[in-house]
Amino acid sequence: MKQQIIVSGLGGQGALTLTRLLAEAAAAAGLEVITSETHGMAQRGGTVISMIKVGPFKGPLIPAGEADNGLFLHRDNLAVHRGYLKPDAAVFVNSSTPGDYARVDARGLAKQLGLPPVAANLILLGYAVGKGGLFCNAQLMEKVITEKIPARYQELNLRAFRVGLAAAAAA
Numbered sequence: 656m657k658q659q660i661i662v663s664g665l666g667g668q669g670a671l672t673l674t675r676l677l678a679e680a681a682a683a684a685g686l687e688v689i690t691s692e693t694h695g696m697a698q699r700g701g702t703v704i705s706m707i708k709v710g711p712f713k714g715p716l717i718p719a720g721e722a723d724n725g726l727f728l729h730r731d732n733l734a735v736h737r738g739y740l741k742p743d744a745a746v747f748v749n750s751s752t753p754g755d756y757a758r759v760d761a762r763g764l765a766k767q768l769g770l771p772p773v774a775a776n777l778i779l780l781g782y783a784v785g786k787g788g789l790f791c792n793a794q795l796m797e798k799v800i801t802e803k804i805p806a807r808y809q810e811l812n813l814r815a816f817r818v819g820l821a822a823a824a825a826a
Contacts, residue, residue: 656686657710658790659717663736664728666701669776673726674705676780679799680791681709691715704736709790724788726779728761730754745788749779757786759822765815774815781819786826793820 660677664670674690681688689712692705706717722739730750740746746756751763759782761775777800783789784796797813804812 656790657712658708658724659712659722660707660709660724660726660789661717661722661736661739662703662705662707662726662728663732664703664776665732666703667773668703668728669773670703670705670728673728673776673780674707676796676799676803677707677709677789677791679803680795681707683799684791684795686790687711689715702732702735704732704739706739724783726783727756728776728779745783745786747779747783747786747788749775757782757788757826759819759826761819764818764822768814768818770811770815770818774811777812777815778819778822781816781821782823782826783819784816785820785823 662670662673678688678690686709689708717739719738722744724745725740727733727748730748748756748758749761750758751760761778762772764778765772765774784793800812801809
């Protein structure tokens with residue numbers, strides 16, 4: 656198993672939480688994993704990109720044109736970080752706007768269900784997992800969420816993740 660994933664968003668959207676959950680899922684599955692992250696302006700609202708390499712890789716950075724998957728928490732970041740993706744990469748975007756990517760209006764779903772806006776990150780993750788675009792399955796990710804997210808946020812995160820899974824099944 657070798658998979659290179661980028662997670663792109665804005666500070667405060669939960670990109671680093673997604674990175675941590677994906678890394679924990681890889682470790683729980685017994686896979687080698689390396690992560691790295693870059694905080695654009697190092698503040699809430701600044702561009703953030705993180706990279707997850709699952710499998711026997713040497714360094715943490717993904718070269719341009721080499722990522723197998725991209726999770727974009729903000730559609731505008733496609734213009735900034737899409738260059739990291741392979742031409743045939745699976746691209747999952749939090750967006751209501753159609754494009755040449757798999758999309759789910761994660762922020763809209765969060766609002767509709769009374770979840771906080773940051774729950775869009777777990778909705779997008781659930782959508783990507785539900786579409787079979789990542790190395791892990793839903794059961795493993797739910798186990799990781801349960802074990803690694805603080806107790807007071809577990810139910811909210813599990814609910815958001817399951818909303819994403821349902822959106823993937825319905826699409």
